[in-house]
Amino acid sequence: MHVINIDFNSDEAIYVQLINQIILGIATSKIQEGDYLPSVRELAEYIGINMHTVNKAYSILKQEGYVKLDRRRGAIIAIDIDKMRAIEDMKEDLRVTIAKAICKNISCDEAIKVVREIYNEFERG
Amino acid sequence: MHVINIDFNSDEAIYVQLINQIILGIATSKIQEGDYLPSVRELAEYIGINMHTVNKAYSILKQEGYVKLDRRRGAIIAIDIDKMRAIEDMKEDLRVTIAKAICKNISCDEAIKVVREIYNEFERG
DNA sequence: GGGCTGTTATATAATATATATAACAAATAT
DNA sequence: ATATTTGTTATATATATTATATAACAGCCC
Structure with missing residues (x-):
């Protein structure tokens, strides 16, 4: 995840930017099925934002079928194709x-x- | 403008719904180049929302080149094609x-x- | 002048977004 | 066993966005 680049001056909410950049990362094969995303705490610290903002993004990505959340290891890219x-x-x-x-x-x-x-x-x- | 239908339970802001529905109206030829939109006060009352919400939508539509605003007559559909x-x-x-x-x-x-x-x-x- | 326009200003309420702490259960690793 | 790390949940708060409520203004028309 050397891929995330948040624009704090954007009119787009941070959690939306996160969601879109992760989806773009998957589409461009920079992140692949089976890869682990950083933990919510790690990524939050790395970007310099709050844990809950990352958590919100991950939860929506889960709900929309892009990742699965594993309690012991974190978020793993897993596309649910409906x-x-x-x-x-x-x-x-x-x-x-x-x-x-x-x-x-x-x-x-x-x-x-x-x-x-x-x-x-x-x-x- | 028998076309506007606002969903107050939507997560989309009212002014965004307004913008999109007007654009959809133009694309489907329900509203045409040269047609006048209702005044901000009229449309606000018709929908049951505040004047400024409509004004915000009209201003953005103007900025993005879908309407021109005439002080004496109101908003007229005028596409600026760049x-x-x-x-x-x-x-x-x-x-x-x-x-x-x-x-x-x-x-x-x-x-x-x-x-x-x-x-x-x-x-x- | 009276009645329309869009425009601007100000104040306030309501909602969405982001942050700050804290705690919990489950799974590891040491 | 204990400490650590995971997502998850809860609560409180700050900030920003969205929506409302009034009011006034200048331009235009009848």
Whole structure:
């Protein structure tokens, strides 16, 4: 986890930044299935934030099926793949994003091009 | 604006829900370029919320280039198309969404399929 | 002038976020 | 056995964000 970089001036809550960066870390294979995350106390100290902020992030990651929490060893990356649900969640995320795109005259093909670009970035990551 | 439907139990702030619903309204052509939005006072009363909450939403919509605010007549839908910027914004939005998708084993083709579906939903709106 | 606009200012309440301590049960390691 | 480390839970508090409540202002129109 040399990956975490919190922007304290961001308008995004710290726990949200943590969640997103861990998910980005998994997507780019910097963290892999089976890897252990630092304990809530360790990571909190490392970043310089409170234990509960990390705990909140870990709990949500657990609830959304990205990690499992082991009482004796900490948080381990374990993806729960409920693909139907994941696709529905993605669709929900995409609605507003695409609505904005349509307002700004971005065509379907242009949007797809960007999706491809990002997939490529991640997969070679 | 028979379109606005605020969920007071949502974890999303009211002003964010307002912004998103107006953008969705534009994308689905329920509201069109040149249409006037209700005045901040009108819409606030109609929904049953405070004037400033609506004003906050309108101000952000203005700043992001979806409306222009006319002192004598109110808010008018006027899209400012800075396409380069819009594409960058979209890319930023998509990063986390696609990172989640990759974690959940959703392929690029599957993601693109969803993008197409949403474009179709909007364009036949 | 009276009635609309958005805009700005101020004060306050309610909620969300972040921190500070502390304690607990379970699993190790020494 | 004892000490340590894990996530978990609880409580209290501080800070920031969000939402509300009033009020006033300038510009425009009838």
